[in-house]
Amino acid sequence: MPGTHPRLRAAILRGGGILIFLLLAAPAHAARINELAESTLSGRMVRFFTFQDPSLRYALLGSMLLGICCGLMGAFLVVRKLSLLGDALSHAVLPGVALGFLWGMTKDPLAIFIGATVAGLLGAGTVQLLRHTTRHKEDASIGFVLASFFGVGVCLMTMIQNVPGGNKSGLDKFMFGQAAALGRGDVLLLAVVALLALGAVTVFYKEYTITSFDPGFARSMGLPVQVFHYSLMLLLAFAIVSALQAVGVVLVTAMLVIPAATAFLLTDRLGWLLVLSAVFGMCAGAIGAFFSFVGRNLPTGPFMVLAAAAVFTAAILFGPRHGIVARWWRHVSRSARIRRENTLKSVYHVLEDEGFRSEQVDARELAERRRETIEEAQAQLNTLRRHGLATLSGDGISASLTPEGWQRACEIVRNHRLWELYLTNAAQIAADHVHEDAEKIEHVLGEETVRRLEKRLNNARRDPHGRLIPGLEDIRLGAGARPTPPQPTGYGAPDPPAP
Amino acid sequence: MIAHLRALFPPFDWHRVIVEPWSADPAISLWIVLMGFFVAAACGLVGNYLLLRRMALVGDAISHSILPGLVLAFLIFRHTNIWTAFAGALGAGFATVLLIEFIHKQSRVKADAAICIAFTVLFAAGVVLMSLLETKGSFHIDAECVLYGEIAFVPLEPPVVWGGIGLGPPSVLRMGGMLVLVLVLITAFYKELLVTSFDPGLSRSLGMNTGLWHYGLMGVLALVVVSAFEAVGAILAVAMLIVPAMFAAQLSNRLPVRLGLTIIHAAVSSLLGYHLSVWLQCSTAGAMVVAGAGLFTAAWVAGLWHTAALRLRSRNS
Numbered sequence A: 001m002p003g004t005h006p007r008l009r010a011a012i013l014r015g016g017g018i019l020i021f022l023l024l025a026a027p028a029h030a031a032r033i034n035e036l037a038e039s040t041l042s043g044r045m046v047r048f049f050t051f052q053d054p055s056l057r058y059a060l061l062g063s064m065l066l067g068i069c070c071g072l073m074g075a076f077l078v079v080r081k082l083s084l085l086g087d088a089l090s091h092a093v094l095p096g097v098a099l100g101f102l103w104g105m106t107k108d109p110l111a112i113f114i115g116a117t118v119a120g121l122l123g124a125g126t127v128q129l130l131r132h133t134t135r136h137k138e139d140a141s142i143g144f145v146l147a148s149f150f151g152v153g154v155c156l157m158t159m160i161q162n163v164p165g166g167n168k169s170g171l172d173k174f175m176f177g178q179a180a181a182l183g184r185g186d187v188l189l190l191a192v193v194a195l196l197a198l199g200a201v202t203v204f205y206k207e208y209t210i211t212s213f214d215p216g217f218a219r220s221m222g223l224p225v226q227v228f229h230y231s232l233m234l235l236l237a238f239a240i241v242s243a244l245q246a247v248g249v250v251l252v253t254a255m256l257v258i259p260a261a262t263a264f265l266l267t268d269r270l271g272w273l274l275v276l277s278a279v280f281g282m283c284a285g286a287i288g289a290f291f292s293f294v295g296r297n298l299p300t301g302p303f304m305v306l307a308a309a310a311v312f313t314a315a316i317l318f319g320p321r322h323g324i325v326a327r328w329w330r331h332v333s334r335s336a337r338i339r340r341e342n343t344l345k346s347v348y349h350v351l352e353d354e355g356f357r358s359e360q361v362d363a364r365e366l367a368e369r370r371r372e373t374i375e376e377a378q379a380q381l382n383t384l385r386r387h388g389l390a391t392l393s394g395d396g397i398s399a400s401l402t403p404e405g406w407q408r409a410c411e412i413v414r415n416h417r418l419w420e421l422y423l424t425n426a427a428q429i430a431a432d433h434v435h436e437d438a439e440k441i442e443h444v445l446g447e448e449t450v451r452r453l454e455k456r457l458n459n460a461r462r463d464p465h466g467r468l469i470p471g472l473e474d475i476r477l478g479a480g481a482r483p484t485p486p487q488p489t490g491y492g493a494p495d496p497p498a499p
Numbered sequence B: 001m002i003a004h005l006r007a008l009f010p011p012f013d014w015h016r017v018i019v020e021p022w023s024a025d026p027a028i029s030l031w032i033v034l035m036g037f038f039v040a041a042a043c044g045l046v047g048n049y050l051l052l053r054r055m056a057l058v059g060d061a062i063s064h065s066i067l068p069g070l071v072l073a074f075l076i077f078r079h080t081n082i083w084t085a086f087a088g089a090l091g092a093g094f095a096t097v098l099l100i101e102f103i104h105k106q107s108r109v110k111a112d113a114a115i116c117i118a119f120t121v122l123f124a125a126g127v128v129l130m131s132l133l134e135t136k137g138s139f140h141i142d143a144e145c146v147l148y149g150e151i152a153f154v155p156l157e158p159p160v161v162w163g164g165i166g167l168g169p170p171s172v173l174r175m176g177g178m179l180v181l182v183l184v185l186i187t188a189f190y191k192e193l194l195v196t197s198f199d200p201g202l203s204r205s206l207g208m209n210t211g212l213w214h215y216g217l218m219g220v221l222a223l224v225v226v227s228a229f230e231a232v233g234a235i236l237a238v239a240m241l242i243v244p245a246m247f248a249a250q251l252s253n254r255l256p257v258r259l260g261l262t263i264i265h266a267a268v269s270s271l272l273g274y275h276l277s278v279w280l281q282c283s284t285a286g287a288m289v290v291a292g293a294g295l296f297t298a299a300w301v302a303g304l305w306h307t308a309a310l311r312l313r314s315r316n317s
Helices: A006-025 A041-050 A054-079 A083-092 A094-104 A109-133 A138-160 A184-203 A205-213 A215-220 A225-266 A270-294 A300-318 A324-353 A363-370 A374-386 A403-425 A435-441 A447-456 A472-477 B002-008 B014-024 B026-052 B056-064 B066-077 B082-106 B111-136 B143-148 B151-156 B170-188 B190-198 B200-205 B210-232 B234-251 B255-280 B284-316
Strands: A390-393 A398-401 B160-162 B165-168
Touching: A054 A083, A054 A184, A054 A205, A054 A225, A054 A270, A054 A300, A083 A094, A083 A109, A083 A138, A083 A225, A083 B056, A083 B111, A094 A109, A094 A138, A094 A225, A094 B002, A109 A138, A109 A184, A109 A225, A109 B284, A138 B002, A138 B056, A138 B234, A138 B255, A138 B284, A184 A205, A184 A225, A205 A215, A205 A225, A205 A270, A215 A225, A225 A270, A225 A300, A225 B111, A270 A300, A300 A324, A300 B111, A324 A363, A324 A374, A324 A398, A324 A403, A363 A374, A374 A390, A374 A398, A398 A403, A403 A435, A403 A447, B014 B026, B014 B255, B026 B056, B026 B151, B026 B170, B026 B190, B026 B210, B026 B234, B026 B255, B026 B284, B056 B066, B056 B082, B056 B111, B056 B210, B056 B234, B066 B082, B066 B111, B066 B210, B082 B111, B082 B210, B151 B210, B151 B284, B165 B170, B170 B190, B170 B210, B190 B200, B190 B210, B200 B210, B210 B234, B210 B284, B234 B255, B234 B284, B255 B284
Parallel strands: none
Antiparallel strands: A390 A398, B160 B165
């Protein structure tokens, strides 16, 4: 894990240790999960949470370890934009599974593991080779490897049916997966792979980060980028192969991509991405095992995927920064603010046209200026009042700005006129073309930018249309000390003589 | 291992592999090869445009979403026949495309991850629904059939009889109709498809609605994949989409030539694949894909050889 979170790393390693302890402590004799089908729902739930059944313990541990492996590897896939490579590799291991089975005509986990890993690496190599020696784009290369390797796998699988002898049952489990079928050997394999992945990522965290985000820079630093790519592919193949039996060929991809994509929605830092992705994967695994157990021998993989997808949906909707709800709220509040500021600006314009003789603004005048009905103008003044920017008098017919309202109005008008001046003076745009642009930028200019604009424009005091730019004094003093009519002071006292 | 491998590959017997299928029962061989050709040609023609638009894997996503579509169709119509299945699968295909675009546009997740998420979630939902329905005993889909397809059963279907003449198995006729439809559409809209695929910017400046053509292509893609999957299965349909088009792209730069090469590749690979499956006694659809991939690999290696030879010659001169 990231070097910046040593406590987290320690916690994760400790958690892994506990898992392995649980695993080794499990007695070997066990009822298979599907023999529990006759018990009641509540009974099954009690049994789930008390971990009475060793086979359940295997399934649960296996699913969680699998979630961790896939989450870690998937995080790199997602940031390297290689998600579909995960899909291709999970299909490409099929011929390896068949050949591994053929080795001893049994479902020897190790032989299948080795065969499938070799096939997966071969697939990854073929994708690279196709990309470098032909002009096919990455998607086509990936699709080719996925489809042709899978075709070979299907042929081999059907050919094995013709070979006499051997226990061929359960070979089709690799398509859909069944966590209940996980044995002690499978879980040990998963634990080894998870430790390997954790170890590699912890030790080479910096190298993997650099090669993932900026391969060119990594190459210029003398890092062997290809070595790290293929080591990642090797770990990926390990993760896929060890997860195959529990979730099946098609859904391994989901366990790789969905937790990582969820984490990607929530954070911008790779370290947290890895941690969150592994945690989401682990939770999805546990939930999948739970439903599979409680719901009488249902397939595990799809439930894991649906659990992961539920978290993903929540992240897409309610993510604090990139979530749809958060973005919608930001949009709504921003457009409400812009509406308020436009009203304030209109109020300023009305006051300015009257030469600042009164502090009151009539809703009728405002409506005329904005070409709206009086009701709309009144509603806008009401909004200002609710935000403490104006006070109403005479049954809401007229309003006067509070100090904050006056300050904000001055700021907006100043931003607008400064920007117009900047565009005409510095960018050489005709004076009658600058208004539209300033209408947009006036709401987003920050104080610092304004200072720099003022400096650049030599503290100019009149905009291209000859109107005064409200100065700092007006803004600071607020409405109480508003410059008495006839005029705001602008920048400095008198106009400089025209050059 | 060696003994097992030897048992895996039956001896190549010229008479059994090449002659017998056509002498003993030519109708069976004919329908299987014809079906393979129709599937590969229709998919491959559409695949050419997918390849140009770098959307090869959208086909993968759509083909995986067929399973939930079938289950959903059963839930809605309460019975299964070919048309409800077709409607369900088509709906699921469109749902996949929309889901991909939703995830891609509404979040910062990249397009490739969005594709993965969309189709796997739909697939998982399909498997869950299927197993729930199966425990009730009301419904059964052969999941293996969805994944691998069964082209070998095609000749066993009761043939369509029209005007007293047996025309052939209905699925072959449907697929043939699909191929004709694809050919007609490509001929009719050749120019529009060409421009929108190669230069979306130009086509937009010409006033064409690129979005409409995109969705039109997605619609045809869904139609083709759905009708292909019963013969070759969901995953091998992806191969039929990508491999012929890649073969054609390897050999030519010109789109009309590519389309022609795709059809040739489809014919050769289905014939070769059929004989391969007779020889190895394996899945026919799988063998057709292997034959097609073999053809592509041959073209690839030949191309590499050619460039190497050119380079050598230029160095010598």
